[in-house]
Amino acid sequence: MHTSQEPLGSLSATLRQRFAQIGPVWGRDINTHRDLVIDAYSPLVAAARDEGESFEVAREIAYGDHERQRLDVFASAQTREKGSADVVLFVHGGAFLRGSKSFNGLIYDNVSRWFARQGCVALNVEYRLAPEAPYPAGAEDVAAAFTWALKHVAEFGGNPRRIFLVGHSAGGAHVATYLCDPLLAGLRDSAPAVAGAVLISARLVADVLPDNPNAAGVRAYFGADETRYAARSPLTHAAHFDTPLMVVVAEYENPYLDAYGAAFFERVLQARQHAGGAALKRAPRFVQMLGHNHTSVVAHFDSGETLLGDAMLGFFSA
Template sequence: MRAVQEPLGNLSGETREHFARIGPVWGSDINAHRDFVVQAYTPLVAAASAADPACEIERDLAYGSHERQRLDVFVQPETRAKGGADVVLFVHGGAFVRGRKSVNGFIYDNVPRWFARQGCVAINVEYRLAPEAPYPAGAEDVAAALAWAREHVARFGGDARRIFLVGHSAGGAHVAAALGDPLLVPLSAAPFASPLDASPAPPAGAVLISARLVADVLPDNPNAPGVRAYFGADEAQYAQRSPLAHAERIDVPLMVVVAEFENPYLDAYGAAFFARVAEARQRAASAGERTQPLRFMQMARHNHTSVVAHFDSGETLLGDAILAFFRA
């Protein structure tokens, strides 16, 4: 498949025009717009999958006792044989109340498959959903999946010291909370031992893509019911439970990515999160402390769904930027 750098450059002109029309009104019908984007990318992703029969996939490996505490591992045979590979642990979105690691057999498989093609061991994580599993269950599951990865990635050729967390939408919220929320770091009273505490070493880095970093139930937030189901009925708790409240606690290399056309407010929340981390790290640097790398990227012409649905479709702009961040 021909690799392209131009945003949406692997889509037809007609489809790009439709993306441009729905972009400014994305939040008016996120379900219909999401479905259109998934339908647009599925044939491209399917073609890439068919062209890569060598990719090894082990599915539905348990990292906990709940039926949704399952993950898939993608790896190329040469990566497994060589060993020492970077590990990508991907956490999908779904407004806290829905979503699967594989929506239709291609999306979101496309994300770990692309990273596996680049020589990584890639893990696709499913997690418990609200209202059955409210805050902080999603972040607990990220922590548990990370603990599983540390124990098992070596047999797939991965380096347990080089695990990068990548979360999209609600999955990005769970990644951010697992890294910064004091309720979860450490998780001494939780059913899982905390893998994010000082020992063993923290993740090698994290990428938050179109993440829900502030819990809000504003009238024009189409996912307000999901926020309420996960974070609870007491809105007075939302500010403290939001990942933004604990952004300065995150002390790993961090990349924040937003799309040009987001679910309402997510681009602003991503920018605010980045700014808060940047301010904290600047203060630390001024005090002579060593600080971790920090990056921000906006994906022009992309929307909340295409920002991940385009992986393994031929367009490599974001993927290449993330790999450069990993390897810097």
């Protein structure tokens, strides 16, 4: 497979031009533009998959009793034999109402496949959805999946002290909530520290603004009472986020998600500049993926473009 560190570097010139056209108008018709992105990347991800797997996949492992509390584990034979590998626990998006860990057999498997190719143990996590499972159920599922990982990743060659939580969109909200919301403090206090977190295009503020295309999902998950939204938003609690952090946003985001990501980064940075102790002084990282949109920022994994993946591996090893 040809690899590139250029944004959209695995796409044809025609598709890069099309992405450039939809970028500035991404928010006007997110569903149509999302489907275009999935259609563009799926053949590339399928080609990478069909070249021959260099790793094994353990599917539909239960980390809880609910039918959606399932995860897949990707790990190569070499990683299993060597052991002590970094672990990437990925939590997909879906506006709190929808989504699956394997949307079409390719997306979001592609994220875990790419990290498994790099020698990591990669976990692809599914979780309960609203309205059946409202706030803070998603964060509780992240905690449960993390607990499962602590107990079992060594069986796949992973290091339980090197588990990195990665969340996209709603999944990023769940990861951030688990790591800084006071309501989840009991779950955090009873577990070892997370090695690091990457929040990709995460919904870090619960809002139902008129131009939020996913306002219905926010209401379904965070509740009908908007006076509770601030207390339930990860951004409110960012100063208490004491896990090594990398924030990623796309150049063309769903409305406000880039601003929320930047604000979260700033608050964590400011809190750490005034905190004591070497562990808390590690500055967070902020990455804007130029040319990318809310969907392509994860759909491009394992397509040949490695810019974000390489940056994440650098964050893991820092």
